[in-house]
Amino acid sequence: MHKLLCPSMMVADFTKIKEEVQELELANIDIFHMDIMDGSFVPNMALGVEDYKAIRSLTSKKMDVHLMVQRPKNYIKMFFNLGANIIYIHPESDQMPTSTLEMIKSLGMTPGIAINPGTSIESIEPLLNLTQNVLVMTVNPGFAGQPYLDFVNKKIDALVKLQNQYNYQIFVDGAISPQKVKMLSQRGVTGFILGTSSLFNKDKGYSQIIQELRQL
Numbered sequence: 001m002h003k004l005l006c007p008s009m010m011v012a013d014f015t016k017i018k019e020e021v022q023e024l025e026l027a028n029i030d031i032f033h034m035d036i037m038d039g040s041f042v043p044n045m046a047l048g049v050e051d052y053k054a055i056r057s058l059t060s061k062k063m064d065v066h067l068m069v070q071r072p073k074n075y076i077k078m079f080f081n082l083g084a085n086i087i088y089i090h091p092e093s094d095q096m097p098t099s100t101l102e103m104i105k106s107l108g109m110t111p112g113i114a115i116n117p118g119t120s121i122e123s124i125e126p127l128l129n130l131t132q133n134v135l136v137m138t139v140n141p142g143f144a145g146q147p148y149l150d151f152v153n154k155k156i157d158a159l160v161k162l163q164n165q166y167n168y169q170i171f172v173d174g175a176i177s178p179q180k181v182k183m184l185s186q187r188g189v190t191g192f193i194l195g196t197s198s199l200f201n202k203d204k205g206y207s208q209i210i211q212e213l214r215q216l
């Protein structure tokens with residue numbers, strides 16, 4: 001199965017973002033992962049609209065948006081206009097997540113849901129027939145460099161089983177080291193958000209790292 005490898009751009013070096021994007025493209029990554037935070041849904045702020053525009057102007061590869069914000073519906077058209085291909089919302093942050101997912105789809109983008117470590121499968125199951133990507137958070141969202149939460153593996157296994165009934169791909173986000181890429185791809189995960197645990201600030205180049213991750 002082809003792994004979808006997605007650099008988490010909140011940990012890229014913005015002092016040389018053009019070179020970062022070019023090197024990641026050369027390394028043949030699949031999707032640029034863009035974390036948007038409002039300081040309310042999560043206790044941090046990360047990328048913003050100007051960062052989104054900058055990276056969009058540097059690449060024609062797919063870009064997602066992980067909306068860690070209250071009332072994500074308010075921002076769907078804005079990110080559509082900025083050239084987003086995939087939008088993840090957190091169901092807890094939205095009064096009518098079904099309507100927001102329909103809106104993302106109707107604009108021709110891929111609808112996704114992001115599930116916090118403390119969010120149960122039962123609470124999101126009604127949304128699974130409206131979503132194409134499920135982003136399982138393996139840390140509490142907001143900060144890079146946190147430890148992986150092993151208890152989430154049980155939820156990943158349940159989501160892999162439910163794939164028989166619905167049509168979605170599973171992505172994981174948070175402390176995704178090479179060991180976790182191997183373990184989780186064996187479990188049935190296809191998409192991996194790569195941050196400080198595997199891709200950025202390492203003593204190897206992106207091409208070598210990406211090639212090694214594809215072989216795991």
Ligand SMILES: O=C(CO)[C@H](O)[C@H](O)COP(=O)(O)O
Nearest residue numbers: 008142144145175195196197
């Ligand atoms: O979503 C995130 C934080 O909320 C980041 O994408 C992720 O945590 C970055 O990866 P790492 O944990 O390996 O630094």
